[in-house]
Amino acid sequence: MDHFLYRDGQLMAEDVNIAEIAAQVGTPFYVYSTATLLRHFKLFDDALSGMDHLVCFAVKSLSNVAVLKLLGDAGAGMDVVSGGEYLRAKAAGVSGDKIVFSGIGKTREEMRLALEGGIRQFNVESEPEMEVLSQVALSLNTVAPITVRVNPDVDAKTHAKISTGKKEDKFGIPISRAREVYAMAAKLRGLKVIGIDVHIGSQLTELEPFRLAYRKVAELTEQLRSDGHDITRLDLGGGLGIPYARDNNAPPLPREYGALIKEEVGHLGCEIEIEPGRLISGNAGLLVAKVIYVKSGEDREFLIVDAAMNDLIRPAMYDAWHDIVPVIEPVAGVDQTPYDVVGPICESGDTFAKGRMLPPLDPDALVAFRSAGAYSAVMSSEYNSRPLIPEVLVNGDQFAVIRRRPTFEDMINRDTIPEWM
């Protein structure tokens, strides 16, 4: 459920008319709904009620500082994968003891940053990383709390580019070697082992892979405890999927996911962390664009819009589907036409949808791409020298620009011409 609905024939973001935002901010832009973000966070928080838990928002899905502050103020922790994301979480006012540091390639500088600024735990992904983290912690006269990310060799049944829990994926250490690796961690004086971490992939639409993975984590918890490790925290990752197409089968609900967690690991008495990104932010955002031209090809109609693959790369990168809706509500029963919806970039990959059924649209009509809150603005670039597009946050009947559109000058002045020229 989200808060982007038609009212009196106009698409709204909560109580704000989207056409009104477009008139003030210009197109294209991203718009996010406060009520939807908070609602989705609360669904997870409630799903784990009765267990000691922390819901850590996966910052990489939507990293605007205003969004992080909104969720942080509501009680969320943060899951970060870089020094930049760590600093964003801190800039949003989240305290270090609610920030978890994930990722396979943490540098010494990033480790130092987090150890000095405060960190809940590092999710360590390899033996070399363990050794470096121990050294960095000792050099700062401190001890780094860690979990080890284990790879449970479970098929998440999701898109190959976002599957992370099979043995051929680059993430974590094989669960079969976990006891050996924990024994090594226990010997490193700069580390304190506190738990286990697992994350098997993103956009999962079934619960079974989670069940298989968490069952293996429960087994490992008992083994590690019998080996003498003090396992008090389980980080169970993110990955619960969202419906991208309205007529799709809906993925499992956070409530069902929470019940599964209780069933599989509830008896262990551990503090539970989860790291959802997409389910919190995905359906809390729209990309709004304007039709530039309607072009008739030999056997198809092209809708050329002012947003492009640099603004939203998911269709080009993952063959992702985004529902596309006109901002002015179509008259009931109006004939629909198949359009290829494309951006202006000089690549055939700059195609958002092929043969998409839409009511007839004219130049200057506004369209909204739904489910564009997660992995959308954060993956944008300035390819074709198209400045990054603004982000807008709506709350009830108010809205604010939370990242402004750079001017062409801002963009060009980041380059410098060497003195010798």
Ligand SMILES: *Cc1c(COP(=O)(O)O)cnc(C)c1O
């Ligand atoms: C990407 C990622 C997440 C979030 O995944 P979603 O599918 O957005 O819920 C959580 N944890 C880790 C380690 C990740 O890499």
